[in-house]
Structure formats: structure tokens, C-alpha cells
Amino acid sequence: MLRDVLYRIDHPALSGVTLLGGLIDRGAGFIGIKGSGPKLQGTLYFSPWPRDLPQQYRDQITVKGMMVQFPDGTEYPIYKADAERPxxxxxxxxxxxxxxxxxxxxxxxxxxxxxxxxxxxxxxxxxxxxxxxxxxxxxxxxxxxxxxxxxxxxxxxxxxxxxxxxxxxxxxxxxxxxxxxxxxxxxxxxxx
Structure with a gap:
């Protein structure tokens, strides 16, 4: 991901979420490691936790390159917000x-x-x-x-x-x- 480009996640429960420079929805969370601030890769930390995602996934969804990986191993692409969903x-x-x-x-x-x-x-x-x-x-x-x-x-x-x-x-x-x-x-x- 590029720091100054707005991205989305191709997952039904996260379809409205945007990522920009390591931040989730401009302040509703971040990507990274707790205590280290926003990064372009790492764990997704939501504040508040999205109600459509199971609680057991909290702090276990990671961003790796242009993919979001869930704890069960499934991956979903990250794409530019103005592009077609993959x-x-x-x-x-x-x-x-x-x-x-x-x-x-x-x-x-x-x-x-x-x-x-x-x-x-x-x-x-x-x-x-x-x-x-x-x-x-x-x-x-x-x-x-x-x-x-x-x-x-x-x-x-x-x-x-x-x-x-x-x-x-x-x-x-x-x-x-x-x-x-x-x-x-x-x-x-x-x-x-």
C-alpha cells in the first residue's frame, strides 16, 4: 500500500472500511503493533470493533501487503477505493x-x-x-x-x-x- 492512497477491503463486513496511511476510517483504528502507531502492515485495531465481525477475531486480523488475513487463514484483497472490487x-x-x-x-x-x-x-x-x-x-x-x-x-x-x-x-x-x-x-x- 502507498501511504497517501485511500484503500478498501474486499470483505462483506469490512466493505465500508477505508484505509489511509495506516489509519482505519480516519481515526476509527489503525494498522500496526499496539503502542507503535499506524503502519502499512500489521494487525488491524478497530475502535470500536465492527459489529459484523466475530469478537474472537479481535486483534487477530492482519494486513500483509495488499491482503487482509483472518485467523482462519482466509485472505481478502485490499484495493484502491476508486477501483472495482476484486x-x-x-x-x-x-x-x-x-x-x-x-x-x-x-x-x-x-x-x-x-x-x-x-x-x-x-x-x-x-x-x-x-x-x-x-x-x-x-x-x-x-x-x-x-x-x-x-x-x-x-x-x-x-x-x-x-x-x-x-x-x-x-x-x-x-x-x-x-x-x-x-x-x-x-x-x-x-x-x-
Whole structure:
């Protein structure tokens, strides 16, 4: 930690606590060794003791580098007060991975259905067009612009007797679901 930077602790019971230059909440305690004054590492001494923490932890929670360690060995990160909580970032990253996986699985499913419908009429150009539609539904600015093209593409495949009306309807719904997965993936990837 730097002495002149405001920090927070990524622990539910300590989420409102700030650390600055070895002091806790500007006078509600300090980090260090009793009798030695504030330090950037050492034991957390609260005054008064936070009501959401068990009393048996009193004077046993330590600061080591950028981590707070509890007596049971669990550790929680210390982070700059104006930054995103590490646990929130990990949760957001997990959700982004979840929606990326759903997006990829749905894109493969759609690609498989259309490629099978095209059969021997498939070509590198047709595959490139399809891949372009699929990838464009991942990115926010292009998604809304491309959806009418996708629906036109499906109508074209139906008009060429490559897809039945039912297949076109099902693929339209699948493309809309793909776009929703892309939107969710983007929102968790970009948000803070």
C-alpha cells in the first residue's frame, strides 16, 4: 500500500472500511503493533470493533501487503477505493465467460443447421457470409444494424427452398437468442 492512497477491503463486513496511511476510517483504528502507531502492515485495531465481525477475531486480523488475513487463514484483497472490487470483477468475468460460452454454443448450433440445409450448395463464400452474421451479433454497435440483414438472409434461404418456413422461423428465434447472448456478454465484459 502507498501511504497517501485511500484503500478498501474486499470483505462483506469490512466493505465500508477505508484505509489511509495506516489509519482505519480516519481515526476509527489503525494498522500496526499496539503502542507503535499506524503502519502499512500489521494487525488491524478497530475502535470500536465492527459489529459484523466475530469478537474472537479481535486483534487477530492482519494486513500483509495488499491482503487482509483472518485467523482462519482466509485472505481478502485490499484495493484502491476508486477501483472495482476484486470480487465484483471476478463475478463479472465469470458471467462474461458464461455468456460467451452460450453465445459460442448457439452460434455453432445455428451454423450446423444452416450448413446442413445448404448441403452440397455450401461454398466458402456462403460460409464466410454466415460467419460474418454470427460474429456481428456479438458486438453492440453492429447487432441492431445487422439483424434485419440476418432476417433477409433467412428469407432468401427460404425463397431458394433451402429452408422450410418452420426452419426459418426457428432460426430467426435462434438468431435473436444469439443476439441476446451477445448483448449480455458485452454488458458483463464492458461494465464496471
Amino acid at each position: 470480487s465484483k470483477k471476478a463475478e463479472r468475468d465469470q458471467m462474461a465467460r458464461h455468456y460467451r460460452h452460450q453465445f459460442s454454443a448457439k452460434a455453432e448450433e445455428i451454423s450446423g443447421v444452416i450448413t446442413a440445409a445448404l448441403g452440397d450448395r455450401s461454398s466458402p463464400t456462403a460460409e464466410k457470409i454466415l460467419a460474418g452474421y454470427l460474429s456481428n451479433l456479438q458486438r453492440n454497435p453492429e447487432r441492431d444494424m445487422r439483424m434485419p440483414e440476418v432476417m433477409g438472409y433467412l428469407r432468401g434461404l427460404e425463397a431458394a427452398s433451402i429452408l422450410s418456413d418452420q426452419q426459418r422461423t426457428e432460426l430467426s428465434a435462434a438468431f435473436k437468442e444469439l443476439a441476446a447472448f451477445g448483448a449480455s456478454w458485452n454488458s458483463f465484459s464492458d461494465s464496471r
